[in-house]
Amino acid sequence: MSGPLISTIHSVTYHPSGKWGYLFNTAKSVSLIDANGKNVAGFPIYLPGSATAGLLLTDFYNDSTYQFFIPLSNKRIMGYAITGKALPSLNPKITGDKPLSLKYALLRNEPVVYASSESKKLYVWKPDGIAVQHGLPIGSDFMFSEDKLLLVDSSSQTVTRYTLDENLNAIQPLPVVNADSGTVKLLNTLIIGNSRAGLTVYDFNGKPLNGPMPH
Numbered sequence: 001m002s003g004p005l006i007s008t009i010h011s012v013t014y015h016p017s018g019k020w021g022y023l024f025n026t027a028k029s030v031s032l033i034d035a036n037g038k039n040v041a042g043f044p045i046y047l048p049g050s051a052t053a054g055l056l057l058t059d060f061y062n063d064s065t066y067q068f069f070i071p072l073s074n075k076r077i078m079g080y081a082i083t084g085k086a087l088p089s090l091n092p093k094i095t096g097d098k099p100l101s102l103k104y105a106l107l108r109n110e111p112v113v114y115a116s117s118e119s120k121k122l123y124v125w126k127p128d129g130i131a132v133q134h135g136l137p138i139g140s141d142f143m144f145s146e147d148k149l150l151l152v153d154s155s156s157q158t159v160t161r162y163t164l165d166e167n168l169n170a171i172q173p174l175p176v177v178n179a180d181s182g183t184v185k186l187l188n189t190l191i192i193g194n195s196r197a198g199l200t201v202y203d204f205n206g207k208p209l210n211g212p213m214p215h
Contacts, residue, residue, distance in 0.1 A: 002028040002044070007054025012066055014040055014082050023082075025055045025070060032084070042084025048092075049074040056102040060111040060127045069113055071099035077115060079129075089129030096121065105144035107132075107164075116142050124168075134168035143186045145204055150176070150191070152184055159184050159191055159206070176206030 003026040010023040014032060021034045030045040049072035056069045066082040069090065077099055079090030090113075099115040106112075107124075112132060114124040122142050124132035136142075139151035149162045149170060159177040162170035177184055182195030190209070191202040200211035 001031065002026045006051060010057045012057065012082065013064055023057065023068065025051055027051045030055060030070065045080065045084055047072060047078065049076060052098060053101045056104060056113065058104045058113065069102050071102050071115055073098055077102065090125065093125060093129065095123050099123065103143070106146060107144050108147065114142065114144065132168065136168065136170050141186045150186060150204065152186060157183060177202050
């Protein structure tokens with residue numbers, strides 16, 4: 001391996017016959033190993049830059065045709081098919097500044113990949129690589145849910161939910177979590193608040209699910 005793991009280890013079917021393996025990445029490369037621990041043909045992939053986060057594994061149309069994407073520190077996002085071949089439409093995508101994380105969502109019932117960046121901008125692409133233009137505010141992190149957007153403000157103390165109009169402009173802002181001089185983070189479909197009272201887990205609507213758990 002080219003260095004420590006920085007991604008989740010994904011169990012994925014990589015062959016139509018049902019062969020499966022483990023997909024993961026370091027800062028310098030992506031590996032797919034079979035059930036016996038051997039490299040699958042086409043792997044490892046050596047990245048043209050240093051990854052800033054773990055890979056994002058997607059199956060846009062739920063047909064087991066997998067793709068994966070990796071943000072790089074040189075302002076690029078690389079996209080590959082599960083065969084290890086580069087995706088022509090998403091390899092690379094150039095961003096205005098360093099992308100820090102990648103996520104996947106259904107937006108208006110259409111799959112999209114989106115990246116939040118070092119300058120708190122949001123980049124959104126369709127599976128064909130076409131950039132989605134939007135009028136969304138900047139923030140520390142983002143999470144889509146159909147026609148809604150969660151945004152962590154620049155101070156990382158408040159999560160606000162926006163409804164999105166047909167042009168992807170954010171309207172009807174509604175604060176859903178305030179960490180009381182602490183911090184908040186988005187994790188999968190949950191919000192984690194870290195305040196003076198302790199850790200609290202919230203759902204997408206800001207409803208407390210657990211906590212506060214004292215430090």
